[in-house]
Amino acid sequence: MPLYILKRVLLMIPTLFGVMLITFAITQFVPGGPVEKMIAEIQGFSKGGGEVRMEASGVYRGNSGLDDEKITQLKKLYGFDRPPVERFFTMMKNYLVFDFGTSYYYHRSVADLVISRMPVSMSLGLWSFIIVYGVCIPLGIKKAVKDGSRFDVISSTVILVGYAIPGFVLGVVLVVLFGGGSFWSIFPLRGLVSDNWAELSLTMKVLDYLWHMVLPVTAGAVGSLAVMTMLTKNSFLEEIRKQYVLTARAKGLTEQQVLYKHVFRNGIIPIITGFPGYFIASFFTGSLLIETIFSLQGMGLLAYESVLNRDYPVVLGTLYFFTLIGLISRLLSDLSYVVVDPRISFEGING
Secondary structure, rough: HHHHHHHHHHHHHHHHHHHHHHHHHHHOOOOOOOHHHHHHHHHHHHHHOOOOOOOOHHHHHHHOOOOOHHHHHHHHEEEEOHHHHHHHHHHHHHOOOOOOOOOOOOOOOHHHHHHHHHHHHHHHHHHHHHHHHHHHHHHHHHHHHHOOOOOHHHHHHHHHHHHOOOHHHHHHHHHHHEOOOOOOOOOOOOOOOOHHHHHHHHHHHHHHHHHHHHHHHHHHHHHHHHHHHHHHHHHHHHHHOEEEEEEEEOOOOOHHHHHHHHHEEEOOHHHHOHHHHHHHHOOOOHHHHHHHHOOOOOOHHHHHHHOOOOOOOHHHHHHHHHHHHHHHHHHHHHHHHHHHHHOOOOOOOOO
């Protein structure tokens, strides 16, 4: 096991390096980079008349075009005065100590910017995770036990309809129905908490936070219910049909004993093994459309704005961090197989 973990960790290095290299190379050829964008903005301001001063860079431009010296200063400001290879390796060296630089657009540390957006993503992801696992596992088990019954057919129809509705469409419907759109004004539609949150008591703060989470979490979680429920059902249904279940019943065990003493520990393996990766990912995922509909400043909206504004420090820094988190979560998911099922071993794996 230690040798397998070491191999997987060493494999993460070229994988992470390759992802960053490809992304960095793409950014070099995408038109409209930060320097071009700044030049266009300056020229746009100039067309309106008057003078434009850039105090941060010391660049001055009147109604005439930018000369080569000013453009060189702009390139130096954004670090584009150095060769791409040098910039890439300098960036990777800084990333090793989690120094992601400063955002071109927000003029803030990338790390601070991500941390400020994390509460929204953590709230949406964590509550969706709790709901999905809390609902799907017992529902999937009951559907497996009652396979083919009216309950199984009706519940399958409901969750598949929910799966077919995109999250953002459901979000709009919820806003119209319960957010004061055209029917009832029951739930708030903006932010994680109310404006007077700091003045509330502890109990009211918790309730206020949960009240704000109802609509966006519902819109984001419904689509995941079908996949996890059917996975649980099929896993348990396969175990119920195996020979050892017939043997246990023949020995006089009750259905509850057969289900929870024998079937459960085998049927739950495919679900539990995905638990670590899903749990870790739930803290860092973001949904652009859900965040936009409910006016939430999360990671999804940050990623979209960063790409739109060619904010390369944010794009590359978050990509590095989330790719690393993804690789670690995949490793934890694989190791969970051994924890859940001792019959599985990686000792014989040589690559």
